[in-house]
Amino acid sequence: METSSTLKSSSSSSSVLFDELPRAICWRMFEHYQWEGFWYYPPHLEAAMAARSHFKARDDDIILASCPKTGTTWLKALIPSIINPTGGGEEEDDPLVTNHPNALMPSLEIKIYSGNPNPDLSGMLSPRLFRTHLPYSILPETIQKSGCKIVYIARDPKDAFVSLWHLMNANAAAGQEPHSIGDTFDSFCKGVHTFGPFHDHVLGYWNESLKRPEKILFLKYEEMKKDTRGQVKKLASYLGKPFVNEEEVDEILWRCSLERLKNLEVNKSGIDPWDGLAYKTYFRLGNVGDWKNCLTPEMKDRLDDITREKFQGSGLDL
Known part of the structure; x- marks a missing residue:
């Protein structure tokens, strides 16, 4: 891959020099750079630039997008299971038994374009499933304009x-x-974190989903937890794979449940080779409202005030 000092942005004919970008240290040790309004860990930024220049979307591609730690791992299990159902087969036929959800929906900026700025993806079978933490404004143009x-x-x-x-x-x-x-x-409140600011990231996809609901299905984790069956059925219909009967829904809900995923051997040990995170740490509680056990009333009020100000007039409530 090109060195970070000579990377070229697809949005400009001039080179983007990392040394010329705003820089900050996140989590006491990780250097981040701000590019087009968002913060990136250097390898992610290099891959994001490469993806924006080279990724060619197909009309039947499915992209899972999110800020980190918003319920992404659950969707990484649900979407492949809906697109490629096991048909009630034996448990060993379930890809989730032998694959961490990360492997079933590879990341554009953490895996696919990491280390190779122009990989050959033509051999992937359709529909191709990808995930990304990139903001909507940074997505490759072919994702934005394709079907x-x-x-x-x-x-x-x-x-x-x-x-x-x-x-x-x-x-x-x-x-x-x-x-x-x-x-x-x-x-976090200042927006200086990986793929942050959080609120700008969410608003980018929310606003586009209002313009093109056929293009973006905007889900809320809290609604997923409150009405899991209804939300998963909505997801399946949006993906063009509606359930035939309630037994199919039951099967998917069980296969992708947090308790089952946590207890699968493939998720109990090992480290993801692309992000360096232990597989087991992707599965913790998954509860709504766990912040009450960690944040002070002052911290809660501060973040709520930011959320209220950022989302004012958008119609979005989190």
Whole structure:
């Protein structure tokens, strides 16, 4: 891959020099750069630029998009299971038994374009399933303009932050001091975090979903938890794979349940080779309102105020 100092942005004929971009340290150790309004870990930024230049979407592609820790792993299990059902077959026929959900929906910026700026994806069978944490404005133009479908999952930012904080501490190196919730919360509120600002990320997809509901299905994690059956049926219909009967729904809900995924051997050990995170740390509680166990009333009010201000007039409520 080109060195970071000579990467070229597809939106400009001039080179984007990392040294010329705003820079910040996230989580005490990770250098991030701001590009076109959002913050990126350097390898993700290099891959994002490469994807925007080279990715060619197909009309039947399915893209799962989200900010980190908003329910993405659940959707990484649900979408492949809906698109390629096992038909009630034996458990060993289920790809989830032998694959972490990450493998079933590879990431554009963490895996596919990481280390190879122009991979050959022509051999992938349709429909191709991808995921991304990239903001809508950064997506390759062929994704925005093709007939491919985007599923976006959003979550209460308080729970999203707490889940992210737990994930980072769970993957800290041996002997490393845990990340302070106060410092990391301040950074999150300021929007300086991987793929942040959170609220701008959510609004980008929300506003586009209002313009083109046939293009983007906007899901809320809280609604997924409250009415799982109804939301999964809506997801299946949007993907063009409506359930034939309630037994099919039951099968999918069981196969993709948090408790089952947590207890599958493939998810109990090992580390994702692309993001360096332990597989088991993708599955914690999945509860709505867990922020109450971590945030002070002052922290809660601060983030709620930011959310209220950012989303004012948008029609969006998280």
